[in-house]
Amino acid sequence: MGGDIVLWMLGLLVLLILLGTHIGVALAICSGLGVFLILGSFEAAVSILGNTAYEAVRKDVFAVIPLFVLMGDIISRSGAAADLYRICDRTMKRLPGRLAIATIAGNTVFAAVTGVSIASAAAFSRIAYPEMVKVGYRKTFALGSVAGSACLGMLIPPSVLLIVWAILTEMSVGALFIAGIIPGIVLALLFVAYVVIAAARNPDIAPPFQEDLVELTPQELRSELIGGFGILGLIMLVIGGIWTGFFTPTEAAGFGALGALVVGVIKGMRWSDIVAAIIQAGRTTAPIMFLLITASMYSRLLAIGGAVNFIQNLFLGAGLEPWQIITLMIVVWLVLGMLVDSVSIILLTVPIFAPIAMALGLDPIAFAIFGILVIEAGLLTPPFGLLVYTVKGSVPDREATLGMIFKGSTPYFLLILVAALLVLWIPALATWLPKLMF
Template identity: 80%
Template sequence: MGGDIALWMLGLLIFLILLGVHIGISLALCSALGVYLMLGSTEAALSILGNTAYEAIRKDVFAVIPLFVLMGDFISRSGAASDLYRVCDRALRRLPGRLAIATIAGNTVFAAVTGVSIAAAAAFSRIAYPEMKKVGYKQTFALGAVAGSACLGMLIPPSVLLIVWAILTEMSVGALFIAGIVPGIILAILFSAYVIIAAIRNPEIAPAFEGDTVEMTPAEIKSELIGGIGILFLILLVIGGIWTGVFTPTEAAGFGAIGALLIGIVKGMRWREIVDAIFQAGRTTAPIMFLLITAQMYSRLLAIGGAVNYIKALFLGMGVDPFLVIGLMMVIWIILGMLIDSVSIILLTVPIFAPIAATFGIDPIAFAIFGILVIEAGLLTPPFGLLVYTVKGAVPDPTVTLAQIFKGSTPYFLLILVAALLVLFIPALATWLPKLML
């Protein structure tokens, strides 16, 4: 009976989301109604859900999200992203499509201090796109480089999605952070290889130019050194601290936020900008925290009702090939990516998908990275790819259309799926570094 109720509540949850009810409200309503129907007591249902919410929010790991978001906001507002882009541009000046590759390289490094793809998309829409457009890059090609490479922010640590996944599955945040490094680098290499091949085959989409001949003033050199070295310092502090065991992820997030604040002050941030960054971090993380609380309630509903065991038994009883089930998960993730944001996708599916994957013998760390990659691809899928809308809103060009961004980002969407399949079939890409270092 409990399993049936849990499945009915899952159907009701999907129905409410399709009606446009906020996913957090939908999760809370379905969890409360489901537990009430199972227990037959309002008092017992409210007590269980209240304790679940309290136990969820009091975990130390929840502090990681606002601190990493704050670190990213400080870096974004300090202008360090612009410094990083210019450094990458000059370092890669001999490569075809160098500005697009500089965008990918900049996003790869920028991802290591933000953890949010939207921040990278917004920053590089204003920094990289105008530079590419100015020297004659084809509009769709330039837009695709910005939107596609921004996805790296969801994989390369620190990543909000990895933190959410770890919280839901009770995995180590540090292990998932380290696991995302190699696949993230592989994805960046795939993106860069595509740009180089495309630029060689059709030079008109990425004309060569000699932008490195422009003389820099001492002030510009100083600014770039501070921004570039500052970001590298933060990466060493945060990722290196977790890697070596000096910091827990929560401690690393705190020191990272302090380091980002110091970089911002040196770069000229004033009190008003610091306060705005703090408020923006709060506006970004408060909805995520609410979603995480309601997701824990939803997970408790599934646990009490035995829904996960019921679905596992259903698949195992049918004798379906495990990779067909994984393929179905990919399709569900991509379809959901067309409709809702990545955090919501994880909250809805991971409590069900992760135990099923474990039953099939798939390494939990490899499955987490595989899942994040597929969900990343959803950020670029029409009609509601979140990163596409972010680029459209941030890019300083009124002639840009959503269709152009979707078209330009399609190769990156496909390459993300390629990287996901590589991790699925070669789990060591994600697992060997955590096993080696942690």
């Protein structure tokens, strides 16, 4: 009976989302109604869900998200992202498509201090795209490199998606952070390989390098070095601290936010800029925290109704091969990517998909990285790819259309899926470092 009720609630959840109900509100309504129908007592349902929400908020791991988001916002506003891009540009000046490669390299490093793809997309839309257009890059190619490489923000630690996945599955945040390093580097290398091959085959989309005639003043050079090395120092502080066991993820987030503040002050951030970064971090974090609370209630509904075992038996009892079940998961994730954001996709699917993956014998860490990659690919899926709309709203070019961004990001979408399958086929890409360190 409980399984049937949960399935009805899942159907209601999908209907509410399609009708435009906020995902958090829809989760809360379905959780409350489902628990009430299963228990037959309004007081018991309110008590259970109230305690679930309270216990969720009490978890200290919840502090990781606002602190890492704050760290990224401060670094973004300080101008360090632009410094990092210019350094990458000069370092890779002899490679075909060097500005697109600098965008990928900058996003790879910037991802290690933001944790949010949207922040990377917004920053490099304003920093990298005008530079590429100025030297003659084809707009579709330039837009694709910005939108595609921004996806690295959700894989390379610290990643908000990895934190949310860890909270839902009660896995180690630190282990998932470390697990994302090698797949993130592999994905970045796949992006770079595509740019080099595409630019070498068709130089018109990315004109060859021309020596810059403008020399940096000592003040500009100093500012760039502070920004570039400041970001690298933050990466060593946060990831290195977790890696060595010196910090817990929560402590690393706190020190990372403090370090970002120091870099920002040295870069010349004013009090108004710092306050604006704090407010923006709050605006980014509050909806995520609300979603996590309602997702905890949703998970409690699944547990009370025995939904995980019920749905798992439906999948495994249907006679499907493991690869068919995995393919179905991919399709669900990509379709949801057209409709809702990445955090919501994780909240809706992971409590169901993760146990099924474990029943199939998949490694939980490798499956987490695989899932993050596929979900992130959904951010580039038409017609509502969130990253594409972020780039469209951020680039200072009215001629840049959504169609151009979708077309330019298609190769990156395919490469993300390739990286996801590589992790699925070679789990050691994700599991080797965590097993070594933990």
